[in-house]
Amino acid sequence: MPEQTPAAPLKGMKVIDLSKILAGPYVTMSLADLGADVVKVEHPDGGDPTRTWGPPFNGPDATYYLAANRNKRSVTLDLKSEAGQEAVHRMLSDADVMVENFRPGSSLARIFDYEELSARYPRLVLLHISAFGDTGPLRDEPGYDMVAQASAGLMSLTGEPDGPPVKAGYAMGDLGAALFGLIGVTSALVERERTGHGQYVTTSLYESQLALHINWATGYFATGERPSRLGSGHPSLVPYQAYPAADGHFVIAVGNDALFRRLATALGHPQWADDDRFATNRARVTHRNALNAKLEAVLVDEPVAHWVELLKPLGVPVAAIRTLDEVYDCPQTAALDMVQKVDHPDVGPLQQVAFPVTFRGTRPPVRTAPPTLGQHSRAVLAELGYGQADIDRLLSRPAAPNSPQGA
CATH class of the missing domain: 3.30.1540.10 (formyl-coa transferase, domain 3)
Structure with missing residues (x-):
């Protein structure tokens, strides 16, 4: 039999990740799992905030960061500086996808406006993830997963009937937006094959939660009755x-x-x-x-x-x-090869939960560990045509405070 090649359906795609926290990084990690070359751009002063969202830590970074950033390369740039912006534009010159979660109306949202980017890079697919969407009275509100779970109704449906509202154990606001964002990006890439043009794709934590209400929503539409918490029970099936x-x-x-x-x-x-x-x-x-x-x-x-x-x-x-x-001791988990190991420069062997889709029976491999902050800065900047003196200048400049970028 011929040797089976690794599953990498997006091999050759280039993705620039300007997002942080969870929703955007989970999209770009998924694209990387599928074979895309993902460059994660982080602020020199601390990088993605989830690097410090611990304990627990494993090596220099919190395990929260390690959960959503494998198979990427990390470059440190100050996006508010002209030099940092110029470097990003060099990246975008041959990029297929850019992902960001800049707060609506922020300076970075204006600097990396899609209409201007599209004029320069007409094949670019840009995914913007926000807390509440691009329009409406809440469009400018910042938000985290807990805020989305509360404001979009999930917490009202979760918990025991006589207890307080409870958030879901998973970050369903962030992860729901990530999965719908991933669908949007891959759909836009398919459309680009037909039209030759990129696309502005948006989703939000709020919209994704409404979409996931499913039968709760249709039940409410039919009855007009406010549903109550059922603990682990189901609104339409017993037992x-x-x-x-x-x-x-x-x-x-x-x-x-x-x-x-x-x-x-x-x-x-x-x-x-x-x-x-x-x-x-x-x-x-x-x-x-x-x-x-x-x-x-x-x-x-x-x-x-x-x-x-x-x-x-x-x-x-x-x-x-x-x-x-x-769960992680279960023979079924092992049979599916859902936990893989990869070498981390500081930790050594690092376990990761693999991508949950196979292609012709082959699961996309965990190729590289989540990068340390700026691990690939010099290599990526050299690929962009910068000489050593320019690279030294870009990487040694004083770091500005890390201002909020996203939801």
Whole structure:
């Protein structure tokens, strides 16, 4: 058989990353995972703020930074200086994509305005990520993931019914915007193949959260009723949540009436499936509390392993709730090659969660570690045609304070 080549569908693409924090860097890391050459431009004074978002740290940088910046090269430039801007324009002269999350109305947003960039670089695809979008009364508001989760409704849907609102464990505002931004960039690149022209692509933490409301939104549109928190429960399916066992919690996910009959029979209560309150999913949702009380009274008597071993062979969707140590020890995780190691100049072997898509069965490799601040400055500036004296001048100039750039 011929040797399988590494999956790199975006090989040959050049991406300039002027973003920071999480949403923009996650987009550019994904593009890098897919084979693009990504140059991350950072301020000389500290670089991406997530480098200090710890503990925990691993080497000179916080693990938060290490999560979203592999497979890139880091260059330090002051974007508010003429020399720094000139260097970025050299990068853009043959770039395919630029990603930024400058605050709307900021000096950097004006300096790197798409209309001006497009006139100089008509094939450039520019992705702009903001907190609340490019129009509307909140367009100039700064925002972090927590702000997006609160203002776009996610926290109102998360948590126990009698408890306080809770943010999602993942940064769903940032990551949602990153995934939609990635879709926008790759779609614009496909369109460029047809038209020869780049595109201005925008998304925001707020918009992405609205898009991810899915059934919560359509339920509200249909009823006009404000939904309430359900803990781990589902608004449209019962039983479909975490339940207490003798030694912890586990989940049961019943998606139809036949599965409920199997569950009721396995638990020794086949009559539940013939009870008018529970016979159909519609009825079970209406009588959620009554059914859950019956289930909990039975399930609490045996440990999680007992219920998983009993229900899984019957085809009833069931799972223990794993902690991260269990997840990364799981044979399924290993079989998928989702954790890869790469050498870091200060840390040595560094584990990374790989890109979650395969191409002809091959997963894009983790090629290089997240770069240290300015690790590739000299090499990248030399590629841009700067001589050693000019490189020394660019890298030794006094650093201005690192002003906020993005959402």
